[in-house]
Amino acid sequence: xxxxxxxxxxxxxxxxxxxxxxxxxxxxxxxxxxxxxxxxxxxxxxxxxxxxxxxxxxxxxxxxxxxxxxxxxxxxxxxxxxxxxxxxxxxxxxxxxxxxxxxxxxxxxxxxxxxxxxxxxxxxxxxxxxxxxxxxxxxxxxxxxxxxxxxxxxxxxxxxxxxxxxxxxxxxxxxxxxxxxxxxxxxxxxxxxxxxxxxxxxxxxxxxxxxxxxxxxxxxxxxxxxxxxxxxxxxxxxxxxxxxxxxxxxxxxxxxxxxxxxxxxxxxxxxxxxxxxxxxxxxxxxxxxxxxxxxxxxxxxxxxxxxxxxxxxxxxxxxxxxxxxxxxxxxxxxxxxxxxxxxxxxxxxxxxxxxxxxxxxxxxxxxxxxxxxxxxx
Numbered sequence: 001x002x003x004x005x006x007x008x009x010x011x012x013x014x015x016x017x018x019x020x021x022x023x024x025x026x027x028x029x030x031x032x033x034x035x036x037x038x039x040x041x042x043x044x045x046x047x048x049x050x051x052x053x054x055x056x057x058x059x060x061x062x063x064x065x066x067x068x069x070x071x072x073x074x075x076x077x078x079x080x081x082x083x084x085x086x087x088x089x090x091x092x093x094x095x096x097x098x099x100x101x102x103x104x105x106x107x108x109x110x111x112x113x114x115x116x117x118x119x120x121x122x123x124x125x126x127x128x129x130x131x132x133x134x135x136x137x138x139x140x141x142x143x144x145x146x147x148x149x150x151x152x153x154x155x156x157x158x159x160x161x162x163x164x165x166x167x168x169x170x171x172x173x174x175x176x177x178x179x180x181x182x183x184x185x186x187x188x189x190x191x192x193x194x195x196x197x198x199x200x201x202x203x204x205x206x207x208x209x210x211x212x213x214x215x216x217x218x219x220x221x222x223x224x225x226x227x228x229x230x231x232x233x234x235x236x237x238x239x240x241x242x243x244x245x246x247x248x249x250x251x252x253x254x255x256x257x258x259x260x261x262x263x264x265x266x267x268x269x270x271x272x273x274x275x276x277x278x279x280x281x282x283x284x285x286x287x288x289x290x291x292x293x294x295x296x297x298x299x300x301x302x303x304x305x306x307x308x309x310x311x312x313x314x315x316x317x318x319x320x321x322x323x324x325x326x327x328x329x330x331x332x333x334x335x336x337x338x339x340x341x342x343x344x345x346x347x348x349x350x351x352x353x354x355x356x357x358x359x360x361x362x363x364x365x366x367x368x369x370x371x372x373x374x375x376x377x
Contacts, residue, residue: 030146034153035086035111035139036066043152044111048142050135054079055362058161058327064103068327069357072108081358082108090115090136093126105130114140162368163352164331175332176341178366179352183344186351187291187313194291195299203245207292211236214287218280232276235268236284245296249305252293257311262289283319286343290316316343325349328357332367 038044040056049072057070065083074080083106087093090112098104110126115138117124125133143149166175197206215229240247255261263282266289269275276284290313297306318341321329328349356365 030088030113030149032086032088034146034149035088035113037153038139038149039067039070039084039086039111041153044139045142048137048139049109050137051075055081057084061327062323065107070108071359071362079359080108082106084109084111085134087112089113090117090122090126090138098129099127100129102129104128105132107132107134110134110136112136112138114138161331162363163328163365166367167333172333175367176345179332179348180341180344181348182351182366183346183348184313186347187294187344190287190291191294191298195295198292198295198299203248203292203296207240207244207248207288208233208237210288210292211284214284217287218283232268236266239265239268248289248293248296249302251289252305252308252312255308255312257308257315259285259312259316262312263317279320282317282343286316286319313344314342318342318346322346322350325353328353 036059040059042053042056044053046052051072051074053070053072055069055071057067060066060068060083066086067084069081070084071079071081083104085093085098085104085107087096087110090110092112093099093104093110105128107126107128115122115136123138124136126136128134139149143152166178170178194206194210197209200206201209211233212229215224215232219229251262251265259282262285263278266281266285267276267278290309293305293309294313296302297309325346332349352365352367356362362368
């Protein structure tokens with residue numbers, strides 16, 4: 001989306017033969033961002049939309065659709081969450097390259113001012129990359145003038161998302177602890193999955209599966225071929241020879257609850273020679289060592305090991321900010337680029353995003369509640 005496109009770029013006849021001079025002047029100054037604001041404020045007339053809106057979502061930041069995580073009620077009665085894309089002209093979806101961009105495959109509504117496509121295509125759904133379709137809604141026939149849009153927007157927002165007021169209700173530290181509590185829930189789920197892998201493959205096999213996944217997930221933008229990844233896996237695997245379960249337990253107990261001791265142990269080779277940097281080593285250890293150690297502690301009722309693993313998790317440093325939680329992180333007061341108070345906080349944002357934000361759960365999540373008990377660390 002480019003906020004600099006306006007209806008000034010199109011002849012006045014595109015506003016309809018019945019539009020008078022005042023209507024044309026009003027629409028000529030309509031910015032594309034006004035449509036986004038209209039949607040987010042809940043001011044798009046309901047009778048113009050193909051489905052009831054349960055949640056307008058949030059403004060997109062950076063490349064990708066204009067609005068993320070909007071939720072509508074489908075005719076079957078099932079809530080559907082996805083993206084909304086705004087344009088002044090329906091043809092801009094193709095002109096801007098969205099039709100071939102996978103980032104737009106999740107669009108559930110294409111909202112535009114006018115549908116300027118060929119007569120046979122007007123009013124039809126917008127084809128999406130991957131083969132999907134999104135309803136196309138043109139607002140000009142309903143609102144008629146840009147001045148009407150501006151008047152609706154000028155009424156101001158209906159309010160911010162409930163999590164945006166969490167700090168006002170609980171304070172900074174208490175809000176952060178609620179997010180970290182969600183991180184503990186996410187870690188508990190990962191621990192359960194780790195135990196399922198142990199049950200299926202034994203500890204050594206579970207370690208190999210989690211390590212391969214962690215290496216693939218943390219490769220980032222680097223082009224890491226299969227051979228290079230296999231070399232890294234072998235080097236890390238050698239650290240835990242000859243018995244993975246024993247090495248895991250000893251590593252956790254020797255750490256004295258200091259994550260840096262585990263992270264430094266995981267750093268095989270030098271980063272400038274293709275080895276692991278501290279950040280990647282920390283993420284791999286979080287995804288492999290922590291859940292497996294927690295699973296072993298639970299399986300054998302090893303209380304000292306469980307306490308040490310919990311201490312490591314509580315102190316584990318935060319990873320680089322995740323792109324999909326930047327907005328949520330900013331809403332709860334940590335800023336878009338802040339790493340927040342540790343890995344549990346980052347994991348908590350992911351858990352909230354996956355469990356509530358993307359499923360139409362705004363207003364029902366733990367950060368929306370007026371009061372919510374928090375377990376102590």
